[in-house]
Amino acid sequence: MADGIKRAQQTFEQLRWTGYLTVHIAWQGRVPFKSADALRRAQTRNVEGAIRHAYLTVPFYRDTMRRLGLTPPDIITADDLLKLPIVEREQVQRDPEYFTSEGRPLSEYLKRQSSGSTGAPITVFEDRGALVRGVVLAQRQRAILTSLVGRPFGYRSTMIAAPTSAIREREALFRVLTWFPRPLRTQRQFLSVFDPPEVAVWHLNEFRPHVIGASGSYLDALFTYLHETRAAFHRPKVVVFAGEGISDAVRRIVSREFGIPVLGLYQAVEVGNIAFECQHNSGYHVNTDICPLRIVGTEGEPLAPGEVGDVIVSNLVNRATVVLNYRLGDLASMLPEACGCGRTLPLLSAIEGRSDDWIELADGRQINPLSACVAFRKEAEVWRFRLTQRAPGDFRVAVVVAPDADRSEMTTRLRGRLQANLGTDAQVEIEFVDAIEPLPGGKHKAVVRKDVLLR
Numbered sequence: 001m002a003d004g005i006k007r008a009q010q011t012f013e014q015l016r017w018t019g020y021l022t023v024h025i026a027w028q029g030r031v032p033f034k035s036a037d038a039l040r041r042a043q044t045r046n047v048e049g050a051i052r053h054a055y056l057t058v059p060f061y062r063d064t065m066r067r068l069g070l071t072p073p074d075i076i077t078a079d080d081l082l083k084l085p086i087v088e089r090e091q092v093q094r095d096p097e098y099f100t101s102e103g104r105p106l107s108e109y110l111k112r113q114s115s116g117s118t119g120a121p122i123t124v125f126e127d128r129g130a131l132v133r134g135v136v137l138a139q140r141q142r143a144i145l146t147s148l149v150g151r152p153f154g155y156r157s158t159m160i161a162a163p164t165s166a167i168r169e170r171e172a173l174f175r176v177l178t179w180f181p182r183p184l185r186t187q188r189q190f191l192s193v194f195d196p197p198e199v200a201v202w203h204l205n206e207f208r209p210h211v212i213g214a215s216g217s218y219l220d221a222l223f224t225y226l227h228e229t230r231a232a233f234h235r236p237k238v239v240v241f242a243g244e245g246i247s248d249a250v251r252r253i254v255s256r257e258f259g260i261p262v263l264g265l266y267q268a269v270e271v272g273n274i275a276f277e278c279q280h281n282s283g284y285h286v287n288t289d290i291c292p293l294r295i296v297g298t299e300g301e302p303l304a305p306g307e308v309g310d311v312i313v314s315n316l317v318n319r320a321t322v323v324l325n326y327r328l329g330d331l332a333s334m335l336p337e338a339c340g341c342g343r344t345l346p347l348l349s350a351i352e353g354r355s356d357d358w359i360e361l362a363d364g365r366q367i368n369p370l371s372a373c374v375a376f377r378k379e380a381e382v383w384r385f386r387l388t389q390r391a392p393g394d395f396r397v398a399v400v401v402a403p404d405a406d407r408s409e410m411t412t413r414l415r416g417r418l419q420a421n422l423g424t425d426a427q428v429e430i431e432f433v434d435a436i437e438p439l440p441g442g443k444h445k446a447v448v449r450k451d452v453l454l455r
């Protein structure tokens with residue numbers, strides 16, 4: 001009898017989410033083109049819902065808002081979120097449950113964990129609604145993918161992820177929560193980031209995906225291998241990268257030499273879908289209605305478009321772990337111009353550094369790691385680089401370059417440009433290497449401070 005009731009409840013939940021998906025996916029691809037007013041109205045609705053939920057059920061927000069004398073009617077718009085303190089990653093890392101709703105038992109939530117490339121991994125909880133809504137929101141970029149693939153359903157997609165990633169569990173839970181006839185489902189292949197490129201290529205040639213999704217650093221390794229070996233390779237219709245960015249040189253190889261469009265996705269375990277790239281590749285469209293984002297300076301002051309600073313985001317979707325006004329630790333800027341694609345969602349620059357990577361100069365000044373990265377921008381023959389700060393004003397640069405690159409000319413050029421940005425008295429040692437190993441956790445970073453590396 002109890003089993004019968006449980007089955008009936010499951011069927012009801014499945015029907016409910018399938019209905020929700022069918023209705024919402026249909027128009028989600030058009031949301032990024034809505035008027036700024038309509039997006040702001042949706043954002044305000046979402047802020048109100050998230051704040052009410054946080055105040056009533058999330059211990060951190062209940063305590064903080066009471067301490068500050070705030071109640072839900074005080075926080076109506078995304079700007080009002082500034083009344084709350086900025087939440088640091090370490091706070092959530094130390095005590096994720098303090099940021100998690102008591103509305104349901106923890107065991108009902110899906111546990112997600114980040115790879116922890118720069119320190120201890122972070123754990124957050126996601127509710128079932130956020131999982132399904134995440135799939136709906138992903139339609140904003142999926143609409144671009146499916147137009148490149150040439151069909152809206154039933155295509156093949158390969159995901160290359162860390163074995164610790166919750167991507168398989170999320171997919172499995174999604175399949176339990178919803179029901180779609182087999183021909184409409186996306187067929188998935190999961191590969192591991194620890195597979196060497198030649199193994200991945202073998203699997204990809206077997207599966208013949210329309211879409212490949214992977215971290216930028218894995219795509220770097222994969223396409224550098226393909227470029228060098230000319231191995232037979234099934235070409236997908238589009239490549240999507242998330243996590244740390246793909247290098248400019250490899251991006252050019254993928255799009256020009258292989259003729260495959262490349263799209264970036266900005267997401268984080270703590271906040272879900274933040275922003276996505278369209279086929280114009282001019283920046284990342286921020287999902288402002290569900291994930292308001294602002295850029296602040298070192299004192300928390302708001303920065304103007306074009307100025308690089310800390311990315312602060314709020315997740316208005318997740319009803320398990322709630323993070324509002326959250327410092328991701330990434331550095332980026334809002335781009336002042338509109339995108340040629342017609343989407344009204346504002347544009348964010350590529351993420352090129354982490355705020356814990358600020359470089360220390362010999363005179364004690366701290367500068368943004370982007371100042372070092374720009375030295376490599378126009379170098380088509382630099383496939384990958386890593387600048388490691390050994391001491392203030394003392395740097396080692398490892399570079400992986402094309403086999404026919406003129407190394408001595410490149411050394412002079414790079415040293416000149418780096419010293420222009422890091423100070424003429426900066427020690428810059430340039431070393432040509434065959435490969436740059438990822439950091440613990442599998443991530444590549446272009447700029448590393450030794451103390452960060454050792455943490």
Ligand SMILES: [Zn+2]
Pocket residue numbers: 278279280285339340341342343
């Ligand atoms: Zn666009």
